[in-house]
Amino acid sequence: xxxxxxxxxxxxxxxxxxxxxxxxxxxxxxxxxxxxxxxxxxxxxxxxxxxxxxxxxxxxxxxxxxxxxxxxxxxxxxxxxxxxxxxxxxxxxxxxxxxxxxxxxxxxxxxxxxxxxxxxxxxxxxxxxxxxxxxxxxxxxxxxxxxxxxxxxxxxxxxxxxxxxxxxxxxxxxxxxxxxxxxxxxxxxxxxxxxxxxxxxxxxxxxxxxxxxxxxxxxxxxxxxxxxxxxxxxxxxxxxxxxxxxxxxxxxxxxxxxxxxxxxxxxxxxxxxxxxxxxxxxxxxxxxxxxxxxxxxxxxxxxxxxxxxxxxxxxxxxxxxxxxxxxxxxxxxxxxxxxxxxxxxxxxxxxxxxxxxxxxxxxxxxxxxxxxxxxxxxxxxxxxxxxxxxxxxxxxxxxxxxxxxxxxxxxxxxxxxxxxxxxxxxxxxxxxx
Numbered sequence: 001x002x003x004x005x006x007x008x009x010x011x012x013x014x015x016x017x018x019x020x021x022x023x024x025x026x027x028x029x030x031x032x033x034x035x036x037x038x039x040x041x042x043x044x045x046x047x048x049x050x051x052x053x054x055x056x057x058x059x060x061x062x063x064x065x066x067x068x069x070x071x072x073x074x075x076x077x078x079x080x081x082x083x084x085x086x087x088x089x090x091x092x093x094x095x096x097x098x099x100x101x102x103x104x105x106x107x108x109x110x111x112x113x114x115x116x117x118x119x120x121x122x123x124x125x126x127x128x129x130x131x132x133x134x135x136x137x138x139x140x141x142x143x144x145x146x147x148x149x150x151x152x153x154x155x156x157x158x159x160x161x162x163x164x165x166x167x168x169x170x171x172x173x174x175x176x177x178x179x180x181x182x183x184x185x186x187x188x189x190x191x192x193x194x195x196x197x198x199x200x201x202x203x204x205x206x207x208x209x210x211x212x213x214x215x216x217x218x219x220x221x222x223x224x225x226x227x228x229x230x231x232x233x234x235x236x237x238x239x240x241x242x243x244x245x246x247x248x249x250x251x252x253x254x255x256x257x258x259x260x261x262x263x264x265x266x267x268x269x270x271x272x273x274x275x276x277x278x279x280x281x282x283x284x285x286x287x288x289x290x291x292x293x294x295x296x297x298x299x300x301x302x303x304x305x306x307x308x309x310x311x312x313x314x315x316x317x318x319x320x321x322x323x324x325x326x327x328x329x330x331x332x333x334x335x336x337x338x339x340x341x342x343x344x345x346x347x348x349x350x351x352x353x354x355x356x357x358x359x360x361x362x363x364x365x366x367x368x369x370x371x372x373x374x375x376x377x378x379x380x381x382x383x384x385x386x387x388x389x390x391x392x393x394x395x396x397x398x399x400x401x402x403x404x405x406x407x408x409x410x411x412x413x414x415x416x417x418x419x420x421x422x423x424x425x426x427x428x429x430x431x432x433x
Contacts (some may be wrong), residue, residue, distance in 0.1 A: 006046050009082040018189045019043040021173050023050075027185040028163040034189040036169050036283075036311030044135055044165050050106060051133055051163060052085060061252050062131035064151070065140040067281070068093065069265070070259060074137060075111045083108060090116045093258040103127035105199075112314035114142070114150035119156045130159030132133045139166040147168055152178055169311065170304055196319040197310055201332070201343040209327045210238070213297055216323070216344065218351040222274045223292035226282060228309050230298040237278045238297060242275065247353040248277035263360075263402075263432060270404035272360040272432075284306040295323045303335035358392055359410045363401040364428035371396060371422060376403055379422045384413045399427075402432060 015023065022043045031384030034040045048061060065071040068091040075089040088102040090112035096119070099317070102125045103110075109272065110117070120128060122305050134155070136142055155161075155178050165170065165181060171190070204212035217225070229235045234252040242249050248272045250264035267273045269288055276282065280300065291313040299304050313320025324341065326332055333343070365371045373394040380386040380403065410431075417429040 006049065006081045008076070010042060010080040012042075015039075015043075018187075019046070020185055020260065023047055023191075025185060025187065029179075029182040029401065030164075031166045031168070031182045031184050031186040033168055033187065033188075034169060034261065036308060038189065039139065040167050040277055041074055044137070044167055045074070045078055045081060047165075048109070048135070049081070049083060049085070054160075055132070056324060057108075059132040060107070060129050061109050061133040061135065062117070062154075062158075063135045063137060064114055064117065064142065064154070065111065066113070066145050066147060067138075069261070069281075070138055071111050071113055078109065078111070085405045087111060088126070090120060092116050100125050100127075105178040114154065117287075118150050118154055125433045128157075130157055132159055132161060133163045134158065135165040136292060137165065137167045139168040139171045139172060148176060151176065151180040151342065153178070155192075166343075169308060174320060192262060195312065196317070198321050199324045199336075199339045199341045200321060200347060201326040201341045202323050203343060204325070204327045204346065206328075207346060209297070209325060210241055211350070212346045213238070213295070213325050214242060214247075215347045215350045216273070216325070217242070217243075217275070217295075218353050219347060220293060222269065222354045222356045223247075224271075224288065224290055225275050225293040225295060226291055226299075226309075226312055227277045228283070229279060229298055230276070230300060232279060234298055235279060239277045242277070245350055247272055247275065248355075249277055251270050252276055252278040254281050266402050267360045267432060270358065270360060270395075270402070271289065271356050272404055274356050274357045276354055280305060280309065283312065291320065293321050293323060297324060297325050299324070299326075299333050306333070306335060316426060353405070357407055358404050359407045361403050361405060361410070362428075363422075364399075364433045365422055365425055366397045366399045366401050369423075369425055371401060371425075376401055379420075381407065383420060384409075384416060385407050386413070 018043065019039055022032055023046060028266055032043065052061065063074055065074055071089060071091050080086055086100060086105060086107040088107040088111040090110065092113060092115055100232045103125045106127050113169050164182060202212055202216050213263050227238060229238065232255045235251055235253050239249055239251050250267050252261055253265050294310055294313045296309065300309065310322050313322065324332060324336065330397045363376065373396055377391055380391055381388065386405060386409060390406040390409045394404045420427055420429060
């Protein structure tokens, strides 16, 4: 099997050492332990292709993911490999009818969240044959989120289980009873691929903590930054405070509706916004490769959660910076005692925030209309007189799309959006809120 070709398809040059070792593992039951951002997803997906090449046509593979965002990321990575293997993505909040229709086409790969997958099994959706191969991505997070009961029931729908892969960013202490009878081969790369992270303390001396945060953030260049809080209320408070000082940002927490979370991630990933104020929901399972800074405004309870947050930066062998914001009467958590932390001075005044220079537009057409990224790019270059350098990331969904364009260009062309067509289809274009 030509592994390198799939990396070329995914836009990468070569596999990492971890990926190369995992590809060569021939054991049917394996555990892969590797840090966030190390390329675990591609490792097991490319190994999955080899499994499918050898398996009978009637065997299905089930990939379980604890969150919708991770399921989307896995499906997107699978698409990047450019295989012709049928797959279906299933998660809560998505059209059940649409998923069922895709199931009837007998997909060989199912990517799903536990709750939605169990729903399909209980309803006996046509096309479900009973999977023979099981992959649980972010296995530790799946158990932490309380999905053990669902996993046990889902497993009962399996059909002569021939392989299981457990993927995790932390060590697995104990396996569920249902799979204890299998002998697993463990590949542990947690120590071998430690990210290159520097730690910086932001102490609010003579100021309140929120002032220290905003004052410090104004000194940073507009690069992708995650601001972690432990509570949803804190994320909303910080977000509003930043807006009051003229700094736009996006929120991301579990209390938001799925479309809101989707828009926040799109604007953050395409560079329209460079600050994502979030809870630990963003610590894992998001496809955001180039985070420059991780900021802890509220600290997690455990070193494990602290490590997962920090794993969002310094991904794929790059370095990163972590900032720890605390007040005078708030000591840093004990688990940071072993770290070398450089204290940074907090400016006495809040400076001017630099903006990213990009904005995001919504388009009312998508894949169901046979619209592709190149159609949207061509439309903006021809009809809106945009240069290629003024167009950023384009995301196409089933019935709508998003495009990032330079903010200065948007101000020049926004009056032209009325009654426009793409491939003879009327399209509504508006600023993504």
